[in-house]
Amino acid sequence: xxxxxxxxxxxxxxxxxxxxxxxxxxxxxxxxxxxxxxxxxxxxxxxxxxxxxxxxxxxxxxxxxxxxxxxxxxxxxxxxxxxxxxxxxxxxxxxxxxxxxxxxxxxxxxxxxxxxxxxxxxxxxxxxxxxxxxxxxxxxxxxxxxxxxxxxxxxxxxxxxxxxxxxxxxxxxxxxxxxxxxxxxxxxxxxxxxxxxxxxxxxxxxxxxxxxxxxxxxxxxxxxxxxxxxxxxxxxxxxxxxxxxxxxxxxxxxxxxxxxxxxxxxxxxxxxxxxxxxxxxxxxxxxxxxxxxxxxxxxxxxxxxxxxxxxxxxxxxxxxxxxxxxxxxxxxxxxxxxxxxxxxxxxxxxxxxxxxxxxxxxxxxxxxxxxxxxxxxxxxxxxxxxxxxxxxxxxxxxxxxxxxxxxxxxxxxxxxxxxxxxxxxxxxxxxxxxxxxxxxxxxxxxxxxxxxxxxxxxxxxxxxxxxxxxxxxxxxxxxxxxxxxxxxxxxxxxxxxxxxxxxxxxxxxxxxxxxxxxxxxxxxxxxxxxxxxxxxxxxxxxxxxxxxxxxxxxxxxxxxxxxx
Amino acid sequence: xxxxxxxxxxxxxxxxxxxxxxxxxxxxxxxxxxxxxxxxxxxxxxxxxxxxxxxxxxxxxxxxxxxxxxxxxxxxxxxxxxxxxxxxxxxxxxxxxxxxxxxxxxxxxxxxxxxxxxxxxxxxxxxxxxxxxxxxxxxxxxxxxxxxxxxxxxxxxxxxxxxxxxxxxxxxxxxxxxxxxxxxxxxxxxxxxxxxxxxxxxxxxxxxxxxxxxxxxxxxxxxxxxxxxxxxxxxxxxxxxxxxxxxxxxxxxxxxxxxxxxxxxxxxxxxxxxxxxxxxxxxxxxxxxxxxxxxxxxxxxxxxxxxxxxxxxxxxxxxxxxxxxxxxxxxxxxxxxxxxxxxxxxxxxxxxxxxxxxxxxxxxxxxxxxxxxxxxxxxxxxxxxxxxxxxxxxxxxxxxxxxxxxxxxxxxxxxxxxxxxxx
Numbered sequence: 001x002x003x004x005x006x007x008x009x010x011x012x013x014x015x016x017x018x019x020x021x022x023x024x025x026x027x028x029x030x031x032x033x034x035x036x037x038x039x040x041x042x043x044x045x046x047x048x049x050x051x052x053x054x055x056x057x058x059x060x061x062x063x064x065x066x067x068x069x070x071x072x073x074x075x076x077x078x079x080x081x082x083x084x085x086x087x088x089x090x091x092x093x094x095x096x097x098x099x100x101x102x103x104x105x106x107x108x109x110x111x112x113x114x115x116x117x118x119x120x121x122x123x124x125x126x127x128x129x130x131x132x133x134x135x136x137x138x139x140x141x142x143x144x145x146x147x148x149x150x151x152x153x154x155x156x157x158x159x160x161x162x163x164x165x166x167x168x169x170x171x172x173x174x175x176x177x178x179x180x181x182x183x184x185x186x187x188x189x190x191x192x193x194x195x196x197x198x199x200x201x202x203x204x205x206x207x208x209x210x211x212x213x214x215x216x217x218x219x220x221x222x223x224x225x226x227x228x229x230x231x232x233x234x235x236x237x238x239x240x241x242x243x244x245x246x247x248x249x250x251x252x253x254x255x256x257x258x259x260x261x262x263x264x265x266x267x268x269x270x271x272x273x274x275x276x277x278x279x280x281x282x283x284x285x286x287x288x289x290x291x292x293x294x295x296x297x298x299x300x301x302x303x304x305x306x307x308x309x310x311x312x313x314x315x316x317x318x319x320x321x322x323x324x325x326x327x328x329x330x331x332x333x334x335x336x337x338x339x340x341x342x343x344x345x346x347x348x349x350x351x352x353x354x355x356x357x358x359x360x361x362x363x364x365x366x367x368x369x370x371x372x373x374x375x376x377x378x379x380x381x382x383x384x385x386x387x388x389x390x391x392x393x394x395x396x397x398x399x400x401x402x403x404x405x406x407x408x409x410x411x412x413x414x415x416x417x418x419x420x421x422x423x424x425x426x427x428x429x430x431x432x433x434x435x436x437x438x439x440x441x442x443x444x445x446x447x448x449x450x451x452x453x454x455x456x457x458x459x460x461x462x463x464x465x466x467x468x469x470x471x472x473x474x475x476x477x478x479x480x481x482x483x484x485x486x487x488x489x490x491x492x493x494x495x496x497x498x499x500x501x502x503x504x505x506x507x508x509x510x511x512x513x514x515x516x517x518x519x520x521x522x523x524x525x526x527x528x529x530x531x532x533x534x535x536x537x538x539x540x541x542x543x544x545x546x547x548x549x550x551x552x553x554x555x556x557x558x559x560x561x562x563x564x
Numbered sequence: 565x566x567x568x569x570x571x572x573x574x575x576x577x578x579x580x581x582x583x584x585x586x587x588x589x590x591x592x593x594x595x596x597x598x599x600x601x602x603x604x605x606x607x608x609x610x611x612x613x614x615x616x617x618x619x620x621x622x623x624x625x626x627x628x629x630x631x632x633x634x635x636x637x638x639x640x641x642x643x644x645x646x647x648x649x650x651x652x653x654x655x656x657x658x659x660x661x662x663x664x665x666x667x668x669x670x671x672x673x674x675x676x677x678x679x680x681x682x683x684x685x686x687x688x689x690x691x692x693x694x695x696x697x698x699x700x701x702x703x704x705x706x707x708x709x710x711x712x713x714x715x716x717x718x719x720x721x722x723x724x725x726x727x728x729x730x731x732x733x734x735x736x737x738x739x740x741x742x743x744x745x746x747x748x749x750x751x752x753x754x755x756x757x758x759x760x761x762x763x764x765x766x767x768x769x770x771x772x773x774x775x776x777x778x779x780x781x782x783x784x785x786x787x788x789x790x791x792x793x794x795x796x797x798x799x800x801x802x803x804x805x806x807x808x809x810x811x812x813x814x815x816x817x818x819x820x821x822x823x824x825x826x827x828x829x830x831x832x833x834x835x836x837x838x839x840x841x842x843x844x845x846x847x848x849x850x851x852x853x854x855x856x857x858x859x860x861x862x863x864x865x866x867x868x869x870x871x872x873x874x875x876x877x878x879x880x881x882x883x884x885x886x887x888x889x890x891x892x893x894x895x896x897x898x899x900x901x902x903x904x905x906x907x908x909x910x911x912x913x914x915x916x917x918x919x920x921x922x923x924x925x926x927x928x929x930x931x932x933x934x935x936x937x938x939x940x941x942x943x944x945x946x947x948x949x950x951x952x953x954x955x956x957x958x959x960x961x962x963x964x965x966x967x968x969x970x971x972x973x974x975x976x977x978x979x980x981x982x983x984x985x986x987x
Contacts, residue, residue: 311751312751315686316754347686351689352692388743392750419742521747
């Protein structure tokens with residue numbers, strides 16, 4: 001079998017110290033395996049990668065070696081190796097091979113990588129993420145000679161001009177390599193990424209290529225052909241794609257062109273879920289009556305991840321006594337469906353607590369799961385309660401219910417405490433990341449202050465206009481009239497302030513119950529997310545929020561009413 | 565309380581109660597203080613004409629035949645169940661099934677739980693679901709609700725924990741978050757909501773639970789019942805003649821928290837200073853607090869072999885006789901203790917106690933013994949050195965006067981337990 005012999009030859013050459021031969025044969029071996037994928041592929045590719053890594057340290061084959069390394073990438077899902085054949089073949093004569101990624105090697109190969117007209121260019125990757133194509137690399141164009149960029153996907157697809165869709169960002173490594181002035185602007189030396197949507201892209205192996213065409217002011221056109229890599233719409237993929245722009249800061253343009261199309265895609269994959277679970281537990285025993293009566297209140301607790309907050313919630317709720325309230329656990333995580341149902345069945349029976357468990361067929365995210373459960377719930381009022389938020393005293397809920405009876409009132413929040421009895425939430429206020437109106441943020445003005453000392457704060461420090469959704473009660477007609485939580489935010493942060501602004505804009509008042517008895521552990525469920533990715537997500541959501549509410553926020557908001 | 569279910573045979577017209585006593589262990593398997601207290605209560609109830617039933621944890625998650633309950637003797641059962649050891653939630657249906665089955669058979673008026681370890685924190689809640697009118701009484705034997713470190717209120721750094729709380733708890737358990745400890749407290753308090761009456765064997769423990777959040781009206785301090793053969797009461801012993809040593813007896817399980825090492829060090833220092841004391845150690849070495857501790861104790865006892873005699877485990881029926889051999893019973897507990905049975909036994913034997921002056925020991929012993937600074941072998945040595953000048957006979961007299969017999973009203977006798985059952 002030829003592919004075996006390529007590998008054997010390469011290994012032999014390695015042992016004999018003929019590294020040139022080894023590299024050539026490893027590349028051949030890789031080609032063979034690519035065309036006939038089998039279970040051994042991952043193993044062989046790993047072997048090649050480790051040998052090549054070894055070679056890289058020993059000899060000057062930087063260009064070829066790095067090409068091979070570029071080609072070897074691992075897909076988490078299948079553990080099969082996919083390759084990224086960048087410019088090893090079918091490249092027009094004018095096109096020069098892409099540069100090595102490691103900047104220390106760039107200098108030596110600088111001259112021969114020139115594209116012409118003083119342009120240096122490197123395409124670092126083409127990824128297919130859902131129906132999106134993400135194309136990224138860098139370019140040095142000191143005289144601004146690049147006129148246009150066009151792209152075509154698959155053999156029959158027409159080329160699309162993407163010149164204006166490109167997001168440029170600073171690439172310090174490239175600047176250093178090409179000795180660009182540090183003040184060099186983003187028109188002459190920059191990293192780039194472009195996200196385009198293409199529903200018609202083929203998935204057949206032979207049709208996976210993408211052609212990028214670069215036109216210069218002198219009329220030349222360089223074509224570059226590469227193959228795209230599939231990335232499933234997962235958190236891991238998203239984190240990797242976010243990393244293309246190597247900065248923790250985010251601009252409004254980056255949000256519009258790069259980040260938001262991807263987060264929107266993630267959100268949209270969960271649209272229109274079916275009801276996977278809708279079960280009642282222990283309805284004939286003590287606790288809430290989920291009979292034919294309309295409950296006064298539906299309490300919705302979303303569950304996500306393996307933390308099992310229901311095991312604490314249920315005993316705590318059982319201590320509330322009897323109410324005409326409906327308690328719904330909304331499971332937003334198919335991985336824990338079985339576990340939650342089992343736990344709830346046992347705990348509801350042991351503690352005599354009537355409960356309902358609902359779950360959508362696919363992951364919804366914060367806004368989605370709450371809307372989903374609200375839609376199934378039947379109460380005249382709805383309480384959205386985070387799973388790590390514990391109500392040890394029901395008087396605040398009763399006060400809120402009473403206040404909401406007045407038609408001009410719409411929504412009530414609560415004073416929330418950390419376990420050490422310092423304030424977690426006592427109403428939110430608006431702040432801005434910078435001087436622009438692009439990134440409004442929510443601020444918790446009294447956060448961290450011991451509740452016993454909170455009265456000592458100045459009025460300005462106590463001012464609050466909006467409410468967190470960690471524990472938030474809304475009258476159903478109000479919630480429905482504003483169409484619930486807006487789903488355009490990805491993974492939290494602004495759904496609550498968005499809902500507040502919608503309710504305020506509909507002419508209803510917001511109130512807050514400032515009585516102790518509700519505790520919030522905060523963020524224990526999503527602690528695992530990488531910090532830098534988390535920070536970017538917050539900024540992307542902030543930008544979405546700011547664009548939507550700029551005009552309202554710039555005018556100022558009414559203060560929260562203290563609910564007696 | 566429930567209506568009168570059965571007329572008492574002994575005294576017609578008086579009500580007999582159907583009581584289930586549930587314990588975290590069965591005394592036929594393990595004779596711990598809590599197990600003995602629970603079993604004594606069961607026997608006392610039966611002897612007083614109540615229809616008592618005993619259910620003790622059988623040491624396993626399920627019986628050898630895979631079952632959840634087994635019968636030991638008439639009205640005496642073992643429960644097979646398991647809990648995790650942080651929140652103490654029962655992971656199986658066994659607790660519920662056993663309580664359901666026994667309630668169907670005996671239709672209890674009262675269920676009296678001792679401890680929630682092994683049985684499950686939700687025991688009271690489960691019982692209320694099975695029979696809402698049942699009265700649930702709960703005896704707390706140590707600080708497990710407050711402290712995850714084996715309920716000892718003792719920090720892993722080696723000092724008693726005076727102000728337990730999430731911020732302090734994570735020092736002992738750095739792998740846990742403060743949120744975990746907050747939830748632990750929420751869960752235990754929520755489960756305690758289903759209990760009608762708590763009983764604490766000491767006022768000290770009662771106060772600790774009140775500080776923690778238990779309603780003071782729901783918890784009473786009543787000593788555990790204990791049945792000792794009063795005829796066995798040893799005769800008084802005279803203070804040693806000149807040149808003879810004071811004989812000190814250590815009784816009970818030997819582990820780090822019980823502080824035998826502090827006593828050995830104290831004895832060593834005192835002897836070096838010329839005190840005449842001899843220590844007799846009765847009890848089982850337990851590796852629950854680590855093998856190293858036991859090894860260290862053995863070495864220490866060997867090095868002090870002229871002054872320390874190790875007798876090993878003893879049978880509870882011999883306790884009074886053994887205690888009668890010594891001038892003092894001695895305690896070394898690092899932790900607060902609650903109401904160690906050794907104290908009651910020592911008083912029954914008419915012997916004063918040398919003890920660390922804190923927690924349940926200070927409360928129970930007071931002037932019926934000689935206190936020293938908890939954890940301090942120097943303080944103990946000083947105390948032992950001072951025995952020469954002590955009025956021993958008068959101390960024994962105080963023990964005799966203050967504690968004429970153990971069935972006084974401060975202890976759990978039938979009348980006062982009925983008050984809790986009838987409330």
